[in-house]
Amino acid sequence: DAGVIQSPRHEVTEMGQEVTLRCKPISGHNSLFWYRQTMMRGLELLIYFNNNVPIDDSGMPEDRFSAKMPNASFSTLKIQPSEPRDSAVYFCASSLSRVGNTIYFGEGSWLTVV
Amino acid sequence: AQTVTQSQPEMSVQEAETVTLSCTYDTSESDYYLFWYKQPPSRQMILVIRQEAYKQQNATENRFSVNFQKAAKSFSLKISDSQLGDAAMYFCDLPPLVCVGNMLTFGGGTRLMVKP
Numbered sequence: 001d002a003g004v005i006q007s008p009r010h011e012v013t014e015m016g017q018e019v020t021l022r023c024k025p026i027s028g029h030n031s032l033f034w035y036r037q038t039m040m041r042g043l044e045l046l047i048y049f050n051n052n053v054p055i056d057d058s059g060m061p062e063d064r065f066s067a068k069m070p071n072a073s074f075s076t077l078k079i080q081p082s083e084p085r086d087s088a089v090y091f092c093a094s095s096l097s098r099v100g101n102t103i104y105f106g107e108g109s110w111l112t113v114v
Numbered sequence: 115a116q117t118v119t120q121s122q123p124e125m126s127v128q129e130a131e132t133v134t135l136s137c138t139y140d141t142s143e144s145d146y147y148l149f150w151y152k153q154p155p156s157r158q159m160i161l162v163i164r165q166e167a168y169k170q171q172n173a174t175e176n177r178f179s180v181n182f183q184k185a186a187k188s189f190s191l192k193i194s195d196s197q198l199g200d201a202a203m204y205f206c207d208l209p210p211l212v213c214v215g216n217m218l219t220f221g222g223g224t225r226l227m228v229k230p
Contacts (some may be wrong), residue, residue, distance in 0.1 A: 103207075
């Protein structure tokens, strides 16, 4: 079975440019999470969707970040404009929204903003 | 709010020896689930073991086991017969039942080094 698929795997962009990260969750999963991982702050939950609806986006650092889930099989995380401090690994994860179900992570998108 | 604390930023173990990674947490929930994830250098997070809080029996998965002490809110991971492939970051996770506020659901991680 295909796992959570993220793209791009690696992205290097210049400050001020728009960055779009993409995620395809595991088929049948109805919860989707975007995480950011940095050395300073570890793994942080940015936003959580349930049945394509954003449930909690309080983890999104600022208005430059936005996330959408137009359908059950696709989500995007956009940063506009990007800044060097946005450099991090961004993980998408999905699960069935029942208590105790394992969250499956994608392989991550490595973002470097120079 | 829920918190997860991993007090050991780094640990090292000799190959074939046993090592224990600590995790403490705080939650007001009575029923919850705890997880340990492994993140090798490739960055892919892998589920290691899962513990249901209402079960008194400690979870075990091959060489991995937990010491779950609910009253003390402690959830340590024991790795027996350590192998070179066990070298990775290990994250303790207490997923929230409801996403409320800006919660860091993972502990800070413990980097495990395995010496040959």
